[in-house]
Amino acid sequence: MIPTNAPALAPLIFLFAALIIPLAAFKVRRLAWVLAIAAAAAAAAVSVWNIFRVLESGTFHYRFGGWPPPLGIEYVLDPLSAFITAVINLTALVVLVHSHLTVAAELPERKHVPYYALVMLMMSGFNGIVLTGDFFNLYVFLEIASLALYGLIAVGDRKSPVAAFRYLVIGMVGGGFYLLGVGFLYINSGSLNMADLKAILPAVGAGPEIIVALCFMVLGFGIKMALFPLHGWLPDAYTYAPTATSSLMAPIGTKIGAYGLLRVLFFVFGVNFVTRTVPLAQVVSWLAAAGILYGSIMAMAQDELKRMLAFSSIAQVGYIGLGIGLANSLGLLGAVLHVLNHGLMKACLFLVAGNFRLRLGHSRIRALDSGARRRMPWTSAAFTLAALSMIGLPPTVGFFSKWYLALGTIRNRSWVFLAVILASSLLNAVYFFRVIERLYLRPALRDNEGREAEGRTEAAPSMLLPTLVLAASLIVIGLLNAVIVNGLLVRFLPPGLEIVFP
């Protein structure tokens, strides 16, 4: 029974966890975290297992309630959705392990149970968005995830309600645009199913309603993925949200928008439509390139580590957007691989920021010095490795993202974009070495009696371990990238963009 229901399993596990946690943890609050970990572990196991099933026997279709597709809701487990769900569920598992102490430190105790319930709800939404084959169902999950996320942001520090409100407004507008787009499509085609629409659209033609629908949907996903200049909600939300929220949102949240964009552009409308009929892919690539430069330059000017990472995320989402916008196989491979790579890097970096906050009481760049590094040598080492990966040095994952994206730009003869990618890696070097220099070279502050603060106060094992696991994965996944790309990712490429490596 389980095998046939596998596509629906991951979102349902999270959904049930979201319902069970408030009930079960009513008496014993500590149970909330345990249940959340259990759910995330189960979902991660299911999604990794799904990858192997997809590799073995191709795409799975699951009909909810047994209703056949155009009418009923269909879940599709193909190589792309299997990969993305595995990435987000594994990342969520690692971050949730880390979250135990930061949530305990940052939130009042009565909020712990609802907090974990909301995390589960958000993850359920994200999984649903990735797995559904139905545009309206996608909207439902988009709203579930967003509403949960508003709550998760708003429980942060003093400024977080404002950030959450801002995200609420902008996010609602994004969701609204998407829904309007879906409405236009439905009126003109009579279908909400992605596969069905793909078959119908060529017959419908490129009427103005269809073009408007496409533009609205791209706009909606653009806001969700913080594509420049629709990123306004992101910096405050990442900065003021609790550590656990920002380390879940940064590696996972924006990627969901990117995934939606990828689905709509290449799996429903098709390469020809989005590059020739309506050159939206080109628009996306130019916006992404602008976002890469903007995010990197803004990141240099930040004093708060989390805020620097937030702007860096805008730039990194730009990489993904650029890969999508290039609309060739190499660019798409780069974009999808970067979903994984950036997820790992950014999760690691946000966990480092969380460790600093908990142990040093702050994560302000200007206040970091070699004293902080001596107190937290492993956390600092993890930061350095993740920073080198962000710069794109081999054999870390960052290098390989850069490699595929560079191949994609050269394939299109887009020299400007190639220059942007290369320049961005130097800009990354500037703002990450700014932190590394402080951590390793700036003499430690001395207290009034002229002594340095003594002793190691490295983060607790439950925080350090996830950080180090992510840091180590940057090298392991980097070296294994050919296995992932050749084994799995080349299979997701949409029709018209297949690739065979020599």
Add this chain to the structure above:
Amino acid sequence: MSAPAAPSLLPLLAVLVSLAAVPLILLSSRSPRLRETWTLAAAAAKFGLVLALLPGALRGRIAVFDLFEIVPGVRLELRADPLGVLFALVASGLWILTSLYSIGYTRGLNEHKQTRYFAFFAVCLSATVGIAFAANLVTFILFYEILTIATYPLVIHKETPEAVSAGRKYLAFTLSAGVLLIAAAAWSFLLVGDLDFKPGGIFSGAALAGKTAVPLFLLFLGGVGVKSAVMPLHSWLPTAMVAPTPVSALLHAVAVVKAGVFGLVRVVAFVFGPDLLRRFHLDTVLIVFAVTTILVGSLLALRQDNLKRRLAYSTVSHLSYIILGTALLSGPALIGALLHLAFHATMKITLFFCAGAIYVRLHRENVSELNGIGKAMPWTMAAFTLGSLGLCGVPPLNGFLSKWFLGSAAVGTGRPLLAGVLILSGLLNAAYLLPIVQRSFFRRGSGLEGRREASPWMVVPLVLTAVLTLVLGLFPGTFHRLAGRVAAGIFGG
């Protein structure tokens, strides 16, 4: 001519042995003697492993170790071909002497953070041998970038504001070069779908148009030109002299800069191939850069009072000898270039060792302060004299040989003017090096009462490298045969 390949673990072990020493060095941070033992053991083992590869390379049996696919279509692969063995031999051999010297230097100055110093030194050597044995462009880039990053902690070792800003400059130059190299490799991959170095060029079979070949070559040149200090990309090198002297000696006169030049030889002879370069006159471009660098580098060296900076500009100039020899695109010229790659290393490392010994013993860094030190430090200054004469090209030292090959090849390829450039540069070498010798022996100094040689840890290595310049000048056989094999593989006969 493609040589038979033999699967062998040796290239991998040669790369990894110094990397394996890193955790041991880190774990023995509290016991300096143990830490130094690990470094010396790793250095000796590395040299032994490279030596074990030498007979095969000389006989034309190339040891290959194939690891796994690193990106689709390209494998992580090590290949100890004659060119790689030549470079690895120089780097690993001189590492032993540098390690001995480092021990004397760090003890003499009571340096801080010696664990970090020795650990990153070992990483650098792993990366260098990795560069030497890289079988394709992606593997090359992997080690090239590791070398960039692993050198940074050594450049900023002193942690003074000056050192930190030198480190920034170093990173700005080398990381920019790295991204250009990545772009060039990616472009090449899309053009021919194969990045394995081949004698005669990856592109030899592909009909590249000029509008592809020229910008692609310039990208490559930007990528390897920074580490090989081609003007105007050289300015990081004199700045990086703020690093401890053993770092300047091995990395900024041998490993890092020669990795750049080595990369250039790979690009010219194993990626583009002579025919393609001639067709688009890219060899002339390279010659113009090299000649400019040789002459301007020498002239700038004349103006430096700081001894290490003077040596750095001298390095800039001598690296372009190798580039010039490569750009001439003939067998004898390439042999001259590769001999100079090896021989310049022994000469320049001697001079840097001497500069470090003087600094440790007398705390003097400027040429104008060196009057009369020959009497206090006779062995050091004798070695300095030998190294200087070698760089000027005086027979029978090894510098004469490589220059002779380069000069005669310049005449042989119909460019006698370039031989004139080499002679002029030889005179400039004499003009900026010999006055130091003259000052130290024939002028009266002050404040030298009771000053003696530096510790034997430092004097023995520098005397050995000086003797090496003489020995290699008299018996250049092995290097000549290796270089001859490389040249034969590319130019035939």
